[in-house]
Amino acid sequence: MSTPDSSVVFDGMYSKLVDDEGNQDKFSSTADVQHSDGAVFPVRVTALVRSGPGPYRIATICLASLCAILLISIIAVSAHYKNRPQRGDEGTTSMQTDVSALTASLSKLQQENKQLQEDKKALLDKLDLKLTTKAPPVVTLIPNTTGASVECPTNWHLFNSSCYFISTRMISWKLSQTYCERQGAHLAIIHTAEEQTFLWDLLPRAHWNAYWFGISDKQTEDDWKWVDGTSVEKSFWEEGEPNNHINEDCGYIVKTEVLERVAIRSWYDAPCEMSIKFICEKEMKTK
Known part of the structure; x- marks a missing residue:
């Protein structure tokens, strides 16, 4: 040339x-x-x-x-x-374009999922607020062991002078206490074996049916106190419990399908952030 x-x-x-x-x-x-x-x-x-x-x-x-x-x-x-560009270059450019498009799609889906989670949380909060601000429930007059009449709201169970609510909703220990307080109650405080057995008998059997109640050692490790600030005098821990296996500062009751398990050995400790059901207690005035 x-x-x-x-x-x-x-x-x-x-x-x-x-x-x-x-x-x-x-x-x-x-x-x-x-x-x-x-x-x-x-x-x-x-x-x-x-x-x-x-x-x-x-x-x-x-x-x-x-x-x-x-x-x-x-x-x-x-x-x-x-x-003229080689075919290999054209293929590389096309692949880069496809990867960019997939990355953009993934980012969009992640944002949509985050928004859906936020919407779900907002709906649950609204539902909780609606449940706690609804009209006063129908009450029934049930005589207690002393012969006096005690008024318990619908779906609450009477023992001595207290009414107990067994939840079906699964939330953390702290949110459980907040829910009970909105009902004019608190997480259950259990002082006697009779009270413990009464509550345990209300619980349905399942593979591992767990319920928060009003006990924790969040302030001082191994110093278990009730939600009213009083110390735990009588307890009903399962053998080997509490063990604080993974920063477990809150107590719950378990009822399983194992018939040999008994009410007076059914307490366990667990992380307070765990979501399980719960038991509320409301002290009632006698008439």
Whole structure:
């Protein structure tokens, strides 16, 4: 291939096609060609033609022009294919585009999931508020062991002078106490084996049916206190409990399908953030 400063000269290539006699003229054709690296250089084709009339002069001019056009076409085609992107590059670009699109879709889904979780929490809070601010429940008059009448709200169970509510909702120990307080109650405080057995008998059997009640050692480790601040005098821990296995500062009662398990050995300690059911207690006035 010619360099940018060279010229292709066909001097006298057709000199045998014309007579030695007579005058001869030069025919010159020049064109600009762009190289693959962007440089532009001229290509000049020169031929000797006869100045006089005759078929050879026309043929020579046409042939020289065709040669120049052919050379220009070859250089242009070569430059085009050299600058054309490879299929591998096209595939890489396409793959990068696909990865970017998938990443954007994943980010969008994560944001939507976060929003759904926030909406769910807001709905649960509204439901909780609605439950705690509804009209006063129907109450029933039930005689206690002393013969006096005690009023218990619907779905609450009477023992001595207290009413107990067994929840079906699963929340943390702290939220359980908050829920009970909104009902004018507190997490259950259990002082006697009779009270413990009464509550345990209300619980349904299941694989591991657990309920928060009002005991914790959050203030001082191993110093268990009731929610009213009094110390625990009589307890009903399962053997080996409490063990503070993983920062377990709150107490719960368990009732399982194992018939050998008994009420007076059914307390366990657990992390207070765990979500389980709970038992509320409300002290009632006698009439």
